[in-house]
Structures are given as C-alpha cells and as structure tokens.
Amino acid sequence: MPDYDYDLVIRARRTVTPQGEIPATVGVRDGKIVAVESYDSPVRSAETVELADDEALLPGLVDSHVHVNEPGRTGWEGFATATRAAAAGGFTTIVDMPLNSIPPTTTVEALETKREVARQQATVDIGFWGGAVPENTDAGDTSELRALHEQGVYGFKSFLSPSGVEEFGHLTAEQFRTAVTAIGEFGGQIIVHAEDANVLSAAPSAQGPDYAGYLASRPDEAEHAAIELVIETARATGTRSHILHLSTATALPAIRRAREDGVPLTVETCPHYLTLAAEEVPSGATQFKCCPPIRGAANRDALWQALADGLIDCVVSDHSPSTPDLKHLETGDFGTAWGGVSGLQVAFSAVWTEAAQRGYGLADVAYWMGQRPAEVAGVDGKGRIAPGNDADFAVVAPDAGTRIDARTLQHRHSLSAYDGTEVRGVVRQTWLRGARIDFDDPRGRLLSRA
Template sequence: MSGNEFDLVLRAGRAVTPEGERAVTVGVRDGRIAAVEDAGAALEGARTVDVAEDEVLLPGLVDSHVHVNEPGRTEWEGFASATRAAAAGGVTTIVDMPLNSVPPTTTAEGLRVKREVAEGQVAVDVGFWGGAVPENSAPGATGELAALHERGVFGFKAFLSPSGVDEFGHLTPDLYRSATAAIGALGGQIIVHAEDPTLLDSAPQAHGADYAGFLASRPDEAEHEAIRLVIETARRTGTRSHILHLSTATALPMIERARADGVPLTVETCPHYLTIAAEEVPAGNTSFKCCPPIRGAANRDALWRALAEGTIDCIVSDHSPSTPDLKTDDFGSAWGGVAGLQVGFPAVWSEAAERGHSLADVVAWMSSGPAKVAGLPAKGALAVGRDADFAVVAPEASTTIDARTLQHKNPVSAYDGRTLKGVVRATYLRGDRIDLDKPAGRLLDRP
C-alpha cells in the first residue's frame, strides 16, 4: 500500500452508524471496513474520498426480495440490468427470488443454471433463494430441498396461492406443513407469499380498468388467514418463518402476539405499500398492480406504525417487472408486479421524512433489517468487520422519476412522474466505487 495504512479512507460529516448519525472517518482494507473513527482522525489511505457537505454516508442497502427472471424470461429483467438498477439505487446486495426464471430455482440443477448465467454480469453482490413447490415438499420427497440448502441458498420461498407461473406451483396447507418441517430440520428458513386461495376464489374476480374491483378481488381476509397458517406452523415446528410483502394491517395484532410468544417469525413490507394508497391509483394504470395489493391510506398509516414499533422488520422492493405489453389497462389480466428496485430508497425516504423518521430509521429498515432476515452478517452496517459497501446520498436533493431513464430493462414504473427526495450519488462495493459498465459483484452463498 506504498506506506498507506488503508486502501481507502472516507471522511463524512454525516454518516449513519449502528450508534446513530455522526461525523466519521472510515478506513477500508481488503474490501472490509477496518476502522470507523471520529471526524478528524488521521487515517492515511491510498485513496481518499471526502463526502460532500450535503451528502450522507450510509451502509449499502440490502434488498432480499428481487425477481431477476433470468434465464427464461430475461426480456422481463436480467442480472445485468437488475444489478445496475440496484447499484444506481444505493443497493449493494440483492437476493434473487426462485421463480419467473425458467428453470425455477427449485432443484440443485436449477440453481446451477441460475448461477452460471449470472456469473460475470452482476454489478452488486447476489444471493439466491430456493423454492418449495409441490414436487419437492411432500413427505419423503424433500431431497431437492436438502440439495439446495447444501449448495448455499438463503432459504426457501413458498406460495400458498397460485404464483402466476405454471412452473412454480403453490403449496396446499398439508404440503406447506411438510415443507416447513423439512426446512426446519435442515436449519433453514421458509419465506412465504401468504394469501389463502379459497378466499381468493370466493372473492369477486377483477376485470377492467377499475382499481377498486381489483382490490376487492384480493381481500385482506385472504392475506390474514394465510398468515394464520404460517404462524401456527412456525409455532409447532420452530422453523424460522418470514412473511413476504405484508400489505394488510389486519394481521398485525396476530403477528405481534406470535412474536411476543417467541414464535420465530419475521415480516417485511414494501415501498409501494408505504408510499402509495389505493385511493391514488389511476384507472387502468396497471403499473400499480401487485399481489397482495396496494390498500387504502388508513392501512398504509398502520403499516408505518408497525415499522416504528418493530413489528415489521424490514422494507424490500419485491421488484417484479415485466415487459410493457403485459401491463395492459385491464386489472384482471395484466401482470401483477411493481418494478421499484432502483427507486426504493427515495420513495421510502420521501415518505419517512414527512412522517418524522430519520435516515437511521431507513437504514435499519432497508439495510440492517433485510441483511439480518436473509442471514448476511457481513452486510447491513457501517461497522468494523463488515463489507465496505456504501451508498452516498444527498437526502435533501430531489428528482422526478422518468421510467425511461431507469436502469430497469423495461420502462414501466409505478413511480413514473413522481418527484422524490433523496438522490443516490455514488455506490461502493467492497471499497470500490461501482462502475455500471464494469460488473464486479459476487455470487453469494449462505454463510
């Protein structure tokens, strides 16, 4: 290092650390944070970066719920475009969902194919979830779950209602219990799309441009009752269980009671549930369609209270893109999914700041929270020993989102035209500033 103590030294008048926001001098060595000192500390580095006065140094954000779709539906999104979008949004680690790609990540062979196509084209670090489907979840047929666990997936995703793609089937309650027990025996975690199919089938079916009709087709009760099954199964098996994309506040009391009882349960929600209300969705604009759905303003307020109280552990994008032709103006037939990976931070920060929350709160929800849920001990904090992953943000600067200029493969976004506060000006991975044209991310295994 030519006599320099560190590879990189960053000096920031404002930084979010586990101890709170403060002025720091950070030393990076061999891709890890080697020192976090007070401002003015005389650290020497081969490179020095002075964070501007209007900027704040954050740990890199972690998004543990991203649908990359490659291979098989790469025209929807791919590893190159998704990870460039992540980096542009201050996200330094993503965990890829096991469906919407073909083959899905439900077998060791599916994981091998997925890793093979991702290698060499990722701009940020990427881990992988496995999938629990009928073929690998029945008693006596769980060998592929064990094989995926051995090969380093971070856990297993299951649907309790149809997933929307034929190659990733949903689990009946009995199959869900079987899969959860098998995953628990491996020491693994199950993550769950929780909507009850019987209640969905009995609800009025969505059609046309009316968002209220779509909302009625995915009632709170369907989500609530499926979460009840998740809690009861986690209580009985002791398997770590995670509720994906919570949209209904009706389940919060049940979740609070389960956690108070020591049930191993964690919960996430998403930026679109926190920043958009059903009353605001324009007729026929299916860029807002997702499952479970964006609900009303009062429900949104309750989700924010649950975040503040710690009932909800983290905020992740559930980035679920598609080609524009699948986003017709019919809420019944259009593809369901919000593309929001790049704009998650400004969307959440804009709303959080209005509600009196701090950048430290947002870091807890969008960095350390998802890192803990996924099991990424090297990520999620500006602290000694962690990976030197950083986002440099200008919290008071604003930008108007233009879907055509996002790094996402397709110009479809529920945030198109919205002016948001919080601009990501630079993103660092293991101490190197990310160059979107020179992918240097790594494929991660479960520690």
C-alpha cells in the same frame, strides 16, 4: 510495507452507523471496513474521499426480494439490468427470488444454471433463494430442499395461492406443513407469499379498469388466513418463518401475539405499500397492480407505525417487472394484467421521501433497508457501516430532489408506478467492497449462506 494505514478512507459529516448518524472517518482495507473513527482523525490512506456537505454516507443497501427473471424470462429483466438498477439506487446486495426464471430455482441443477448465468453480469453482489413447490415437497420426499440448503440458498420461498406462473406451483396446507417441518430439521428458513387460495377463489373476480374491483378480488382476509397457517406451523415446528410483502395492517394483531409468544416469525413490507394508496391509483393504471394489492391510506399509516414499532422488520422492493405488453395498458384491465411493481432503483428514494415527511431519519431507513434485510435473510457482512463488514456504501444527497422519469431508469423496461413522482434523496455514488461501482465493469460476487 506500505506507508499508509488504509487503502481507502471516506470522511463524511453525516455517516449512518448502527449507533446512529455521526460525523466519521471510515477506514477500508482489502475491501473490508476496519475502522470507524472521528471525523478529524489523522489517518494515512492510499485514497481519501471527502463527501460534500450535502451528502451522507449510508451502508450499501440490501434488497432481499428481487425477481430478476433470468434465465428464461430475461426479456422481463435480467441480471445485467437488475443489478445496474440496484447499484443506481444505492443497493449493493440483492437476493434473487426462485421465480419467474425458467427453470425456477427448485433443484440444485437449476441453481447452478442461474449462478452460471449471473456470474459475469453482476454489478452488485447476488444471493439466491430456493423454492418449495409440490415437486420437491410432495409425498414426503424433501431431499432436494436439503440439497439446495447445502448448496447455500438463503431459504425457501413458497406460495399458499397460485404464483402466476405454471412452473412454480403453490403448496396446499398439508404440503406446506411437510416443507416447513423438513426445512426446520436442517436449520433452514421458509419465506411465504401469504395469501390463502380458498379465500381468493371465493372473492369476486377482478375485471376492467376499476382498481376498487381489483382490491376486492384480493381481500385482507386472504392474508389473514394464510398468515394464521404460517404462525400455526412455525409455532408447532420452531422453523424460522418469514412473511413476504405484508400489505394489510389488519393482520398485525395476530403477528404481534405470535411474536410475544416467541414464535420465530419475521415480516417485511414494500415501498409501494408505504408510499402509495388505493385511493390514488388512477383508473386502468395497471403499473400499480401487485399481489397482494396496494390498500388504503389509513392502512398505509398503520404499516408505518408497525415498522417504527419493530413489528415489521424490514422494507424490500419485491421488484417484479414484466414486458410492458403483459401489463395490458391498452385496456387497463386489472383482471388480466401481470401483477408486479417495478421499483428496485427508486425504492430508497421513495421510502426516504415518505419517512422524512413522517419524522424518521436516515438511520431508520438504513436500518429498515440495509441492516435488517441482511439479518433476516442471513446475508453476513452486509448492511452496516461497522468494522468487519464489507466496505459497501451509498453516497446520498438526502435533501436533493428529483422527479422520477421511468425512461432514464436502469430497469429493462421504462414502466413504473413511480413515473413522474417527486422524491428526495439522490444516490450519487455506490461503492462495493471499497471500489466505486462501474456499470461497464461488473464486479459483483455470487453469495452463499454461511
């Protein structure tokens, strides 16, 4: 018998737990958290790590909205670079979106292909979303959706407007209702890119370097109309429904009413909607283009309030990179550039910087970016420093400052809307199941819904 109680003990005067920030000793055995004790608790351990006075111990963060793009578009990102970027940013779990890979994750065969590609490259743990598209929804044949559910995807992403890639089509209102009904019957979850195709087609077209023109091309009303459809369908079917990357605060009253009525609805927003503002986007700076768009500063304030009130559940990156040429930086044309913000590695620091300025604490950010994304997606054992959970940790210096240099990020391409931004909160170590993450020895696992 070993003469110690734990494989690993981490002592931190600032330990972020579900009960708040406390001084604590965290005991780990076989890759699991088995005890959270007082800071001075006498314990025997094979390894003891004491954090510096300027460091805090956070749960490993969870990003349930990452576009890895592999296979098929590995030149845009890929599992090796995406998971290293996640680890460098304090994330120990990501859930991969079913696009923009080729093939998209809309069949069991495609899911198996993606898992095989990811298996040897995973620096952090990876789960997968499936996709609900016309091909696996139309004509009432939803057997492929059920098969994907049985293979452990965490839910199904759908678009109510064009996705930007031909191989992942958007659903009409009728197709959406068919998919949601079927998904509800087998206990699944639908996650929705909620912009209405009809409203977008009626809006003025975006062209040129003027960001205001791009903003007008994707009005708040497009989100309103799509969110109303999501709410109406969730109310009718009882299917768990999740609104992706909410950008407009003007949709919050409808969301609030639905939640008060007991509609099974959750909502996320993203770091770029909480930290950037339309008024600050430079002309032609297409690295800021995303769908739905970054809106105004007053809108940003309202999103923060909704997050604090619990009306918005969580904050996820929607990391959606591309090759730099697709951003059309030479013309700065917001109409033709690829829409997506590359921000996985810097998401925590960006949000923590803004949150601290607004009076929120580390426990708030850990809840929004760790515990709550895991709960919404259904990823068990992640996002909390609590007995029974995986021993996943981020060691952070909350008050240390740095300037983001996109050239030093682990992302495949050095293009980011955050380049040159001064932030607080430096991630110094990331631990996965009780072991420090080593970029040269990827030990991440592939996760499935329980």
